[in-house]
Amino acid sequence: MDQSAPPAVQAEGIVKRFGPTVALDEVRLTVRPGESHALVGRNGAGKSTLVGVLTGLHRADAGTVTFGGQPAPAFGDTAARQSKVACVYQKSMVVPDLTVAENLFLNRFDDHARWIRWGRLRERAERLLAEYGVRVDPGTRARDLAVEQRQFVEIARALSFGARLIVLDEPTAQLDARGIARLFDKLRELQDRGVAFLFISHHLQEVYELCTAVTVYRDARHVLTAPVADIGTSDLVAAMTGERSAAATAWHADTGRTATRDTAAVPVLRTEGLTLRGEFEPLDLAVSPGEVLGLAGSAASGNTAVGEALAGMRKPDGGTVSVHGRAVRPGSVPHALDAGIGYIPEDRHDQGLVPDRSVAENATLTVTDQLGPWGTVLPSRTREFARAMITSLDIKTRGPEQPVSGLSGGNQQKVVVARALARDPSVLVAVRPTAGVDVKSKDSLLGVVRRVADEGNAAVIVSDELDDLRVCDRVLALFHGRLVATFASGWADGDLVAAMEGVGERE
Known part of the structure; x- marks a missing residue:
């Protein structure tokens, strides 16, 4: 230079x-x-x-x-x-x-x-x-x-x-x-x-x-x-x-919390033989109450396809998905929502937001049936619902009426999260939830995931970002559609990255 x-x-x-x-x-x-x-x-x-x-x-x-x-x-x-x-x-x-x-x-x-x-x-x-x-x-x-x-x-x-x-x-x-x-x-x-x-x-x-x-x-x-x-x-x-960060934050998984998780309880989310041709091989999952499960892998690993299949975005070729023992109709987003699956998509721009609409409209897209009698949507009830979500998630906005396109990336992502949480889901599926957000927003978003699980529900994080996966009590590494390794909390960065890259595959 x-x-x-x-x-x-x-x-x-x-x-x-x-x-x-x-x-x-x-x-x-x-x-x-x-x-x-x-x-x-x-x-x-x-x-x-x-x-x-x-x-x-x-x-x-x-x-x-x-x-x-x-x-x-x-x-x-x-x-x-x-x-x-x-x-x-x-x-x-x-x-x-x-x-x-x-x-x-x-x-x-x-x-x-x-x-x-x-x-x-x-x-x-x-x-x-x-x-x-x-x-x-x-x-x-x-x-x-x-x-x-x-x-x-x-x-x-x-x-x-x-x-x-x-x-x-x-x-x-x-x-x-x-x-x-x-x-x-x-x-x-x-x-x-x-x-x-x-x-x-x-x-x-x-x-x-x-x-x-x-x-x-x-x-x-x-x-x-x-x-x-x-x-x-x-x-x-x-x-x-403007602040000093602690060595570990509240949303980090810890061995104490993992040890107290009731693995004998009926799983909140279960899959049996779930498969999608060309994406991932048959996969059996069981996510317990209070657990955050990570699906780690690169873009070609199939982990994103698993997340989309859980949320009804893609129809699997075989296998079943159930929430609290209730079968979820494959490939049906409405049925997945009714079954209690909330979804944070990978790309907030293409899949998560309607940019010309307000914060309130975006945050309440999944609960329009609750915003007025006989199928109507009352603006006052929409604003009231949105204000509660804005306060809960600390969304920085001028108000519920502000167009969502005018928010920063981190606050746009919080609106996507608000919509996923609007129906009080039993299972939260989050695909790369902190992509393109700053350090503090990342802490906030992963703290929300931790809170969902700590309230007795279950969460699944699909990501190749190590910081995203630190919130997980258990991480499954996928490589070319196959489960190659399982990690408890406290994993070493090098071991998880090696598994995601297919180095030293372990069954």
Whole structure:
């Protein structure tokens, strides 16, 4: 990394207001060429707003931004801005029904021709992909690519405009361990060629693995910038939250609690021979009252399919699911709800929220039959129900009527949780419940899962995030659809990761 070269980006004294809300209060950021620089903070700290300022989505009310030592292009000059900076978002921005080549050169197929020359377009795409070492067939439809391949395509497209700063916004949220490793290898290759990355993530272990510097924002203000090697995890968390974290939190599973669990009691949730062809082999589960069970595994392990089958989202090919001994109709979401299964889906954007609707409407989607007589929905009763959930889960919102799209990621996730809890479920099934939320929101959400179990119900967490799984009294590791290991609370990180990766499989 050339310290004598001008910064890839330098922002100083950036102020941004949205009405009375101060989203950025004189913040600063400097990213050097060839550097991977982490920007961390709780949801609502100002990270996304700064990205909007850098990429030209927002006009700053005060402050300066330079790229490579030159003033940022004028607000609204999209083409000039694209030549300086691009953002690869957690939710892919490629057009799924177009090919890789079409996505790479969208809106710039051939400026000097009256029609598109498809062979020439493919050749241009092959040269561009080869230049940056991206091994993808240009003729492949984007929807058929793996998640990290779509990200590589987006990065290659950004670099083709001349951008030397790439913002990565939660790039690993939908990747398994192998996908993350491939992504990080590619980022390091590009760093060696002088490309700078601004890495936004709630996964602090990834910050330590990839980045050389970190900047922390809290409550719209700059808190610190430091070399990653010079700041410990506890100090980093303290900077993000303003609080010192305890060695273990209340939602962590402990051997004492596991020992007192009544394993002889009738299981709250039981599966027998549950199977889904191509996803997971026959699986027998028994989750006792007061127990949190973890289903650990990568994206290809089949654990997500198990969670979806339990919630009625997918119809299994065989086997049974029962709650308190009552059979649940396979592949029926309404029947699963009536049986007492609450569900937190993997992707709150696509499966969890109706973005144009209010917090109250989203939180009460599963209980509309309880909000008025004879099938009606009374707005007053909806608001009353929502206020109780807002208070219970500490959802930061202006009120029940606020559109859910206006909340931070962590608070949006709490709305999804509120809906799952609205019917007082006997079983809570949560798929990667803390994806894309900050440290404090993660604690809050996992505390809710622990509370559900402690009230005598059962919970199932489906995840490959080790922090998610620490709440579990028992963890089952799946690999390619098979149960390969069982862990009691107190497992070692290395042992569980090895099992999830299929290393030293144990029956």
